[in-house]
Amino acid sequence: MEIRLRHTGRLDGVALEQLVAAEGAIYSDCGWRRWELPIFAEYGRNIVFEVDGVLAGSAQLIRAWDQPSLVYLAGFGLLPERQKQGLGTRCLALLIAQMKEQGAGSIELTAAPDNTAAVKIYSDAGFRVMARHDAKYGPGEDRLIMRLNLEEPTS
Numbered sequence: 234m235e236i237r238l239r240h241t242g243r244l245d246g247v248a249l250e251q252l253v254a255a256e257g258a259i260y261s262d263c264g265w266r267r268w269e270l271p272i273f274a275e276y277g278r279n280i281v282f283e284v285d286g287v288l289a290g291s292a293q294l295i296r297a298w299d300q301p302s303l304v305y306l307a308g309f310g311l312l313p314e315r316q317k318q319g320l321g322t323r324c325l326a327l328l329i330a331q332m333k334e335q336g337a338g339s340i341e342l343t344a345a346p347d348n349t350a351a352v353k354i355y356s357d358a359g360f361r362v363m364a365r366h367d368a369k370y371g372p373g374e375d376r377l378i379m380r381l382n383l384e385e386p387t388s
């Protein structure tokens with residue numbers, strides 16, 4: 234199985250439709266829409282995960298305005314049929330390695346406390362919970378703020 238991470242750059246109409254459909258399949262009504270994905274693709278990073286050349290998921294990233302070495306992982310998901318096979322763990326490891334290569338000092342993200350799979354793969358990758366923001370995205374939408382420091386010496 235060959236896993237490839239690809240920064241899409243500017244999306245043409247077909248690629249945009251495919252990714253919007255993937256967002257709907259992964260997150261139902263909470264995924265990125267046609268208005269948002271091009272912003273990541275052109276001004277941040279819109280990365281697709283391809284398994285043997287076929288789209289399996291994607292990630293969206295930006296750099297923080299006040300702290301350019303901080304990368305914010307705004308989205309990370311796999312198509313439902315690709316979940317629970319160890320692929321999230323592998324794609325996250327590849328993504329972290331790529332961000333490190335590109336000079337990121339740390340990566341931050343938010344995760345719903347009850348998103349067991351997400352919290353597990355992030356924790357296993359070394360992300361630590363920095364805070365919990367209640368109602369971050371509205372009533373009942375609490376989020377953990379998790380951060381991975383890439384500058385910590387590895388022993």
Ligand SMILES: CC(C)(COP(=O)(O)OP(=O)(O)OC[C@H]1O[C@@H](n2cnc3c(N)ncnc32)[C@H](O)[C@@H]1OP(=O)(O)O)[C@@H](O)C(=O)NCCC(=O)NCCS
Pocket residue numbers: 259260309310311312315316317318319320321322323343344345348349350351353354
């Ligand atoms: C979160 C996500 C990326 C994890 O990827 P994945 O490929 O399904 O996860 P993996 O197969 O690598 O599993 C990693 C671990 O989590 C566990 N896990 C996976 N799905 C789980 C679930 N639904 N409930 C509990 N544990 C789960 C696995 O058992 C595994 O643990 P192990 O290493 O002890 O065996 C994927 O489920 C996904 O795309 N979810 C929808 C989008 C989303 O929620 N993204 C995160 C937003 S913050």
